[in-house]
Amino acid sequence: MKLVIENVSKKYNDKWAVREFNAEMTDGVYGLLGPNGSGKTTLMRMLASILKPTSGRILLDDQDIRTLDETYRDVLGYLPQEFGLYQNFTAERFLAYFASLKGLDKNIAKEKIAEVLALVNLTEHKRKKTKTFSGGMKRRLGIAQALLNDPKILIVDEPTAGLDPKERIHFRNLISNISRERIVILSTHIVSDIEYIAKEIFIMDQGVLKERSDLAGLLSGMKGKVWEASMTETEFASLQGQYKIGNIQRNEDGVKLRLISDEKPHAQAVEVLATLEDVYLYYFGEEALQHVQA
Amino acid sequence: MYKHELYKIFTKKSLYITFFLIVLLLVFSNSESMLDWVMKDEIYDELYQTHGGPVTEELELMVREQMRASDAGEVSVDQATGDVQFLVAMSGLNLEQLEERKEFLASKIETLDQTTHQYLEATKELEMLKELGNPYGFYLIQAWTGMMDLIEPFFSVVLIAIMILLGLSPIFAEDHAQKTIGLVLATKHGKKNLVTSKILASITYIGVVFISLHFTNFLIQLNGYGGLHGWNAPMQSLVNYPSDYSMSPFNLNVRQFYFIMLTVQFIAGVAFGVLVLCLSNLTKNYLMTFFVSGSILGLPFILRQIGLDHGFFKTFNLFSYLEFIRIERLFDQFRTFSFFGQPILYPTYLIGVFGLVTILLLGVLYYRSKHQQVTT
Numbered sequence: 001m002k003l004v005i006e007n008v009s010k011k012y013n014d015k016w017a018v019r020e021f022n023a024e025m026t027d028g029v030y031g032l033l034g035p036n037g038s039g040k041t042t043l044m045r046m047l048a049s050i051l052k053p054t055s056g057r058i059l060l061d062d063q064d065i066r067t068l069d070e071t072y073r074d075v076l077g078y079l080p081q082e083f084g085l086y087q088n089f090t091a092e093r094f095l096a097y098f099a100s101l102k103g104l105d106k107n108i109a110k111e112k113i114a115e116v117l118a119l120v121n122l123t124e125h126k127r128k129k130t131k132t133f134s135g136g137m138k139r140r141l142g143i144a145q146a147l148l149n150d151p152k153i154l155i156v157d158e159p160t161a162g163l164d165p166k167e168r169i170h171f172r173n174l175i176s177n178i179s180r181e182r183i184v185i186l187s188t189h190i191v192s193d194i195e196y197i198a199k200e201i202f203i204m205d206q207g208v209l210k211e212r213s214d215l216a217g218l219l220s221g222m223k224g225k226v227w228e229a230s231m232t233e234t235e236f237a238s239l240q241g242q243y244k245i246g247n248i249q250r251n252e253d254g255v256k257l258r259l260i261s262d263e264k265p266h267a268q269a270v271e272v273l274a275t276l277e278d279v280y281l282y283y284f285g286e287e288a289l290q291h292v293q294a
Numbered sequence: 295m296y297k298h299e300l301y302k303i304f305t306k307k308s309l310y311i312t313f314f315l316i317v318l319l320l321v322f323s324n325s326e327s328m329l330d331w332v333m334k335d336e337i338y339d340e341l342y343q344t345h346g347g348p349v350t351e352e353l354e355l356m357v358r359e360q361m362r363a364s365d366a367g368e369v370s371v372d373q374a375t376g377d378v379q380f381l382v383a384m385s386g387l388n389l390e391q392l393e394e395r396k397e398f399l400a401s402k403i404e405t406l407d408q409t410t411h412q413y414l415e416a417t418k419e420l421e422m423l424k425e426l427g428n429p430y431g432f433y434l435i436q437a438w439t440g441m442m443d444l445i446e447p448f449f450s451v452v453l454i455a456i457m458i459l460l461g462l463s464p465i466f467a468e469d470h471a472q473k474t475i476g477l478v479l480a481t482k483h484g485k486k487n488l489v490t491s492k493i494l495a496s497i498t499y500i501g502v503v504f505i506s507l508h509f510t511n512f513l514i515q516l517n518g519y520g521g522l523h524g525w526n527a528p529m530q531s532l533v534n535y536p537s538d539y540s541m542s543p544f545n546l547n548v549r550q551f552y553f554i555m556l557t558v559q560f561i562a563g564v565a566f567g568v569l570v571l572c573l574s575n576l577t578k579n580y581l582m583t584f585f586v587s588g589s590i591l592g593l594p595f596i597l598r599q600i601g602l603d604h605g606f607f608k609t610f611n612l613f614s615y616l617e618f619i620r621i622e623r624l625f626d627q628f629r630t631f632s633f634f635g636q637p638i639l640y641p642t643y644l645i646g647v648f649g650l651v652t653i654l655l656l657g658v659l660y661y662r663s664k665h666q667q668v669t670t
């Protein structure tokens with residue numbers, strides 16, 4: 001399967017939320033990385049066929065998804081960033097409802113519901129009404145819903161928001177396990193969600209695709225740009241504002257910094273291996289990173 | 295899908311509470327109003343033996359003599375007998391009027407050009423009236439009057455409308471309020487088949503409300519009036535306010551008429567339900583849907599209250615959801631509207647118009663669902 005985003009733009013009133021986005025995707029996990037308001041959700045909604053691009057097309061195996069219509073949605077799984085559940089439904093009924101919306105056969109639906117409930121660890125809560133669910137449980141039920149029809153294209157918008165670290169790891173493994181033979185598009189603020197599972201990472205800013213590469217490519221682009229240095233508080237104060245600064249550790253001797261710079265920023269600075277977090281910092285600066293860590 | 299949509303509607307507690315209140319109201323209002331003319335006592339059976347059935351010249355002469363005698367104080371009659379005598383006398387008058395009307399129409403037709411609308415209208419009316427034969431007389435039909443009472447008055451429209459509004463306003467709006475719309479629209483059937491399921495579930499709901507409401511009323515009336523006599527009587531013998539059908543041109547017996555009314559009212563309920571669904575989809579808001587559809591329904595009532603019931607407004611008011619659900623005025627007199635020069639009976643016309651309106655609304659509903667976007 002090949003999913004092509006062809007010159008897709010979306011304008012709200014007079015603001016471009018996504019601008020001339022081009023990409024081609026085959027089976028594997030694609031990570032969409034970008035700060036708040038960079039257009040991730042807007043792009044994903046267009047991919048989920050619930051928002052019409054202002055211009056451009058999205059093609060699945062060379063056919064416009066708008067003409068494919070039900071055929072496209074038949075192979076689609078979508079988890080929005082923000083969504084609700086029917087309050088009076090139990091988890092099981094909620095999934096049964098979506099199984100019917102997805103056109104699953106009754107007998108198959110039963111099996112699939114049990115399967116996805118187990119996948120997201122909600123089997124023991126299946127008889128509980130969704131209004132009693134915690135944020136993390138709701139999100140997991142949302143993920144289960146997206147997986148019901150064994151989608152060939154899975155679009156998940158910040159799926160780990162509200163999950164605790166254990167659940168996050170569980171989810172990452174889950175995605176990694178199911179990503180063979182399907183296209184998974186995942187947006188996130190949390191770099192570690194996609195660091196090791198993404199086949200390619202799209203870096204988006206202000207609606208524009210800034211960079212697309214696999215992890216190694218992104219990291220090698222950072223060669224000679226990531227430094228670590230120990231210094232006194234006064235030195236640190238004079239550096240602030242000049243560089244994009246990542247991790248800051250304070251101890252008795254002073255401050256230990258991780259920062260981004262094209263040349264050696266300080267006499268004691270040593271070049272270190274870049275991580276995806278550094279890439280993020282490089283593109284979006286400290287404020288964006290603070291969001292990430294918050 | 296259909297099953298789940300039904301579940302969504304029928305798990306709303308407010309509906310049960312409202313329905314329960316309505317039933318209480320019915321029981322209460324009936325125990326108040328039923329007292330006057332129940333026709334349950336044995337005396338009515340006896341009177342029916344002597345005075346019942348289609349009014350004849352002999353019967354009329356007989357009651358006139360009896361009435362004269364009691365007026366003159368020669369005999370004293372009880373209330374029931376007096377009432378029945380009066381009813382028979384009135385039936386005689388009604389029959390006379392009917393004959394006069396037929397004669398009038400026949401002579402009018404003579405004078406009219408065969409191509410005119412008036413000619414067509416008059417012939418149509420005359421034909422219908424000829425079919426009637428003699429539809430007047432004393433029948434034991436009070437239970438039916440009671441049952442019709444629920445269908446007709448403005449009050450019952452309010453009851454049905456409230457149940458429809460409460461049940462159907464959330465159907466599309468709920469997906470927005472609960473923020474499930476994004477999930478739903480991205481599924482295979484979320485843009486089309488789901489709409490069909492929602493419509494079918496809504497019709498089922500209206501049907502259930504309908505049957506429960508009328509069945510409850512049926513039981514109350516049965517209990518109150520003690521039987522279903524008179525189902526064979528012509529509908530023209532329903533003469534009690536507000537269901538005075540003495541001038542109706544339709545050749546139906548009471549039972550047939552009852553089922554026709556139920557059917558038409560159900561169709562009207564469904565038509566109104568489709569309007570509510572459409573608004574629920576367009577406004578994406580439960581309360582807004584409730585009030586806008588409520589206003590559309592109530593508008594003719596308001597217009598009449600402020601005196602706007604002539605010319606255009608008269609037609610407008612007649613062709614409204616209110617009149618459609620209310621039914622009262624659909625069958626009480628001969629009334630036609632022109633369709634390319636052809637006189638069409640008002641109820642037929644009304645059903646036709648709302649059939650079209652409903653198809654149009656369904657088109658809007660499907661179109662909107664297919665093209666719905668999520669931006670919030």
Ligand SMILES: Nc1ncnc2c1ncn2[C@@H]1O[C@H](COP(=O)(O)OP(=O)(O)OP(=O)(O)O)[C@@H](O)[C@H]1O
Binds near residue numbers: 012043
């Ligand atoms: N319905 C809307 N009307 C107007 N502007 C909108 C609307 N939805 C989004 N935008 C704007 O479009 C831009 C992209 O928003 P989008 O939600 O796609 O970003 P995002 O990358 O998903 O952000 P976040 O990380 O906060 O989820 C933002 O500037 C936002 O203000």
Ligand SMILES: [Mg+2]
Binds near residue numbers: 040041042081157
């Ligand atoms: Mg977003």
